[in-house]
Amino acid sequence: MNAMSKSVASRTFDIEAIRADFPILAEKIRGKDLVFLDSGASAQKPVVVMEAMLHAMQHQYANVHRGLHWMSERTTEAYEAARDAAARLMNASDRREIVITHSSTEAFNLVAHSFGRGVLKPGQAVVVSQMEHHANIVPWQMLRDAHGIELRVAPITDAGELDMDGLETLLADGKVGLVSITHMSNVLGTYTPVERIVKLAHAYGAKVMLDGSQAIVHRRVDVQALDVDFYAWTGHKLYGPTGIGILYTKRELQEAMPPFMGGGDMISSVSFEHSSWAEAPHKFEAGTPPILEGIGLRAAIEYVEAIGYDAIAAHESQLTEHALARLSDIEGLTIVGRAQDRGGVISFTMDGAHAHDVATLLDRQGIAVRAGFHCAEPLIRRLGLDSTSRASFGVYTTMGEIDVLADTLERVRGFFG
Amino acid sequence: MNAMSKSVASRTFDIEAIRADFPILAEKIRGKDLVFLDSGASAQKPVVVMEAMLHAMQHQYANVHRGLHWMSERTTEAYEAARDAAARLMNASDRREIVITHSSTEAFNLVAHSFGRGVLKPGQAVVVSQMEHHANIVPWQMLRDAHGIELRVAPITDAGELDMDGLETLLADGKVGLVSITHMSNVLGTYTPVERIVKLAHAYGAKVMLDGSQAIVHRRVDVQALDVDFYAWTGHKLYGPTGIGILYTKRELQEAMPPFMGGGDMISSVSFEHSSWAEAPHKFEAGTPPILEGIGLRAAIEYVEAIGYDAIAAHESQLTEHALARLSDIEGLTIVGRAQDRGGVISFTMDGAHAHDVATLLDRQGIAVRAGFHCAEPLIRRLGLDSTSRASFGVYTTMGEIDVLADTLERVRGFFG
Amino acid sequence: MFDELRDLYDSVILERGRKPRNGTKLAVFDAEAKGDNPMCGDRVHVFVRHEAGRIAELGFAARGCAVSVAAADLMAEAVSGLSDSEALALGNSFEKMTKTGLGDEQSLATLRPMAGVAAYPSRIKCAMLPWVALAAALAGEGTASSE
Amino acid sequence: MFDELRDLYDSVILERGRKPRNGTKLAVFDAEAKGDNPMCGDRVHVFVRHEAGRIAELGFAARGCAVSVAAADLMAEAVSGLSDSEALALGNSFEKMTKTGLGDEQSLATLRPMAGVAAYPSRIKCAMLPWVALAAALAGEGTASSE
């Protein structure tokens, strides 16, 4: 079960073999080859993920954790293997540090409720940055409004990098209990200097949560080396199914954190007067968990591991360099964000052509890009923009696809020019 | 796409054809035929559900709602069709009344947070019953402890029926803002008189939430006829994937309810000072939704519709009658709960044999039943028990399987006797 | 290469999207509202001046795509001289046309260049944004959203 | 028909599960703790009396399945005469045996009938419950959970 397709098991980066693992890439859109440059919104799924989920539904499925019968025991093992895989992928020291959620978004809400209301005290502050996804803004606003926690915003530079001095200034008064910042911007492609952020925040007594929704797709993450307190990501961007996310929570913080949602599986004992909670991570996982999704995610993690982050990162930096070079050559096109350390997510604007219109014209040629706020309205406003178009890459993206994008953008310019 | 298998499209209840739709039923457990009597915990999946999810991953997948490209538009349509299907299944008058969650458990937590903290006032009360699943207990306890809402518990009779006089007594002082009660007990199989509950509660000014997690698997639910305010259920018990649930919310209540979780997709506009919310149902759906799960659930709903609730209910009542007759004949076996109106979930105890031991012995013969609290510890305590064994039926359960269960239980008695 | 796109990007839309004729705030007006498309950032602010119970003039300020700007510009012309209820009825017909691609009523003549949007479901809300704002303005509400 | 099950339901377990020999609360004790298996309802309350730094007597009250009751009963005999740290070490060996089915140390002799539980992963926590409670009792904690 969950066997990796032979093409992946042990290879150097073979783009054609990888593409063959993703059947959807052979689709035609309005008669044109699909050029899928929207992996930053959600990635396509390799056959191994489909097979793992299908195998479970065909041969080995029941509810988990509570069953004493064969199907339930085997399904529990298969599902819990996702926790082990996630722990290994992130180099967590203890599998109990891995909380399985339904998405990154749920992970942020969980921490905002549990750590935010249960551990932080009114008068303390949470710091986010100007380049956060709404998932890392709105839960803190709700915490602020409900619980009297101040929300501070670390500035970014015009190049789209985190302003570390600005961050330090916000930490100076010692009131900050948590710094929650992206590891990689889903708009600008910027990687943030997470080692330095964690050191700095810890020096001022603040815990750190990182939004790894984008980063973990492209880069090796080591939560022990980082010494980070919370790290969140979402399965569907890492070639896994929708409906599952991972929240790393440092072991020593779990005890003080109350549960987020209540229900089955997260309790130790229930009476109407009083209920007591199960041990972490189960305390944070109420109800029937995402069983099939866990089984699919484990296959996705193993797929990524088999390719290896070194190969993934090398491929991505090739693509990104090429794309930056090609797009920079297009007259009237402006690349948004110019961070030193950046990855395969590129936003741009075009003079005289609104991002929506650009996206629609690209779509007509089979090219899928995103346009708009990218769930980061404050960042777009900070940059003085109304919207951008965004191309984002996956393991299956080719140099040829970048060329198709660039060539087509030239023609879009002509259309509106 | 999502075409129903020919065997289902238009038939009377043909159990062999139905069983052929569930490939897992052909599995052997420790060399014995699988007799899966744990559908109440989670049901098996028909081929149409697998095919729908697989088709999406192979041919038509992207993130939804925000995309301007073909894959995103088509995936949005396919995903949103789940909302339409759920609205049709429950006879909701408006598709916007259907909130897509990740489980029943999330649905209860959503209502406890949003309606509970946002609409109910400290000093008001919530009523649950003695026969609730933990998912319909713990969120209200958390609401009680955080928000000063009283939690009242409606009694049940020894037969395992709701004590309607007891319920009315709890409502009498007019302080009750919400009555949240199961539509069908996951332990006793009892159907509650939901029409009467809704009328009674409304007469005293209370809203009503029903836990339909079990009921909707077996019985037609008409939210308009019931005039119920909230109705929750979970996809994996209705032959759909894990990681998706449905919360019906009456249109006129949505406006006053604040969001539960914050993030992408649930906002109208975000700035650091202030964010405004999208319209319902999106206000209640933060982050990337369960896209593949929605596509799978729609196929499951269509599967159930094609068989039809009349046929399902007739089959279930045959099974239940037969099972009650056969099990009653076993010496030392006690059926727990004897409600007049009951369905295909049967709990029992056996003299001299603990429920775990019974379950393990049955498992050795390939028979999957559940044992323990069934996430309803207060109910088990109310009945003066420590645990029960539970057999629960699905559309694919046969009379022959009931006989295998009964015959094997006779032998279990011999083993421990 | 984009010939297929002429269905949506009719030359009228391209031109109106680039250089709207009615894209100015009115100095004098008696109704106004903002429309927002929260998912993508399109915004339009609509100003209306009535005379003798009819819409005498409509101006707007818009930031957005060619489709939403052109839609606003054509709307300004189409509703001029109509009563409020006629304008709202026209909005309904227009919405139908954006969904079906069909609409041969005489009243839709000015708006017909927008019919191609029907082939692009996610762009329909761009076309509807100014109409949603107009409805809000006529109803005396301050803001509206086409999401 | 259940012959295959003799691996788990060894006659010792069946007998001990039904009529434990040490299943009584101690009148005099110096350590005690409750163990809970929250998912299924098994409960055991363990009482320990020490003499000269060694466990002189262990009694318990249990409500649960044959496996957990038999495990408690055998544990009571196995730890008698051991120091606390020896008892805890034995618990570790026992846990290994329940997971692997293997354990030929002399110290495990009394407990060996429980080895069959290894074939039933979800029942391991039943076998471990009394040991978890014992550890809690020796550590001076009031309750423990084998979940």
Ligand SMILES: Cc1ncc(COP(=O)(O)O)c(C=O)c1O
């Ligand atoms: C009656 C009842 N309510 C609620 C639930 C919770 O469903 P889920 O675990 O899918 O959230 C269940 C099933 O576990 C149930 O049987």
Ligand SMILES: Cc1ncc(COP(=O)(O)O)c(C=O)c1O
């Ligand atoms: C940086 C970042 N954070 C958080 C999220 C939220 O992920 P999800 O929608 O799966 O919860 C996303 C993706 O949408 C993202 O790109």
